[in-house]
Amino acid sequence: MYTAFLIKYAEIGVKGKNRYLFEDALVRQIKYALKKCDGGFAVRKTDGRIYVDALSDFDYDETVAALGRVFGISGICPMIYVEDEGFEKLGQDVVDYIGRVCPEGNRSFKVAARRARKNYPLNSMEMNAKLGGLILDACPGMRVDVHHPDILLNVEVRDKIYIYSETIPGPGGMPIGTGGRAMLLLSGGIDSPVAGWMIAKRGVRIDAVYFHAPPYTSERAKQKVVDLAEKVAAYTGPIRLHVINFTDIQLYIYDKCPHDELTIIMRRYMMRIAEHIAKEEECLGLITGESIGQVASQTMHSLMATDEVCGLPVYRPLIGFDKMDIVDIAEKIDTYETSIQPYEDCCTIFVAKHPVTKPNLNIIRRHEHNLDEKIDELVQTALDTAEVIVVQ
Ligand code: ATP
Numbered sequence: 001m002y003t004a005f006l007i008k009y010a011e012i013g014v015k016g017k018n019r020y021l022f023e024d025a026l027v028r029q030i031k032y033a034l035k036k037c038d039g040g041f042a043v044r045k046t047d048g049r050i051y052v053d054a055l056s057d058f059d060y061d062e063t064v065a066a067l068g069r070v071f072g073i074s075g076i077c078p079m080i081y082v083e084d085e086g087f088e089k090l091g092q093d094v095v096d097y098i099g100r101v102c103p104e105g106n107r108s109f110k111v112a113a114r115r116a117r118k119n120y121p122l123n124s125m126e127m128n129a130k131l132g133g134l135i136l137d138a139c140p141g142m143r144v145d146v147h148h149p150d151i152l153l154n155v156e157v158r159d160k161i162y163i164y165s166e167t168i169p170g171p172g173g174m175p176i177g178t179g180g181r182a183m184l185l186l187s188g189g190i191d192s193p194v195a196g197w198m199i200a201k202r203g204v205r206i207d208a209v210y211f212h213a214p215p216y217t218s219e220r221a222k223q224k225v226v227d228l229a230e231k232v233a234a235y236t237g238p239i240r241l242h243v244i245n246f247t248d249i250q251l252y253i254y255d256k257c258p259h260d261e262l263t264i265i266m267r268r269y270m271m272r273i274a275e276h277i278a279k280e281e282e283c284l285g286l287i288t289g290e291s292i293g294q295v296a297s298q299t300m301h302s303l304m305a306t307d308e309v310c311g312l313p314v315y316r317p318l319i320g321f322d323k324m325d326i327v328d329i330a331e332k333i334d335t336y337e338t339s340i341q342p343y344e345d346c347c348t349i350f351v352a353k354h355p356v357t358k359p360n361l362n363i364i365r366r367h368e369h370n371l372d373e374k375i376d377e378l379v380q381t382a383l384d385t386a387e388v389i390v391v392q
């Protein structure tokens, strides 16, 4: 029955002089999201509001789901337009609308009329009273509740008359493209897709880097990461996924360094490589799915040791999250089922039995020093042979 949507946005409404930049970004992201839906749509910004008009038949559920993935939207109000053909006709339209949204006819309601066009013959108070009366006459089971109505019936007199009553929550946040760009270290686990999603939700466009170690890690493990990137891209738009072959670097470190320090040293090389690509892609930071104490490489000491090699800021949105909280978000954004598929993205031979939890930076540095120029060559080769997959 609906032919349009009123898009509500919260935070971007308060951005002062830059407000139009945020609104334009939101319009752009809405248009992008709707490209994947059946049907034609026009997105317009009028009177400080954003509307999506359906230009043809469309799939309601699919469209609402697509809008529900656009950061910056706080609410989606499905709407109908009626022509202004006099108040009597409007009364019929409103009664008809209530009959459709509440066929049981037994809920409380409140009419909230607004006139953007002041030459309408009735003022908004008169409209509220008269339309309310007509609804009560037509549906005796309905009752008025001005404080906590089940149905808040908005009737807005504009070029046409807009009628809507439902608000479907949007994801909130800021439109993608308003907050710069960052590089996500994306593994096949539960955490990193959630971390990327959280930073993207603040308006940040993301790219990703995945380290794989064939033949120790399988093609299927890589595909899992591509699948995860796709799930995140449903919210963020296209992601450039850089796949780095990390095998020779890992084998070399395995060969040269004490095994209880393997993880930290490998992680330091991952960060160095990620930062290199990040700078090339004009990213302003790195993102990881780390949270304090989750594993040995995520103690405060270990995080300090990994951070030491990064010039760019490292964003860790999950830093204070328990696993349970992370899983809740993973389920909500539909990455969880993919993340728990049993394809390891890091081979167990490279994981020490007793990794250090309080790495000593001097010792780590000394062992890295022993890796000499050979490690630089291996890093360069890894960078030169990176594969870029554009995921959307
Ligand atoms: P996840 O955090 O994705 O669930 P995990 O719990 O196994 O994976 P760790 O292996 O400790 O976590 O890694 C911590 C973070 O380092 C990850 O959240 C991710 O950002 C990054 N990371 C780990 N392995 C890789 C990899 N193979 N490629 C890219 N990034 C990785």
Ligand code: MG
Pocket: 189, 191, 192, 289, 290, 291, 294
């Ligand atoms: Mg983790």
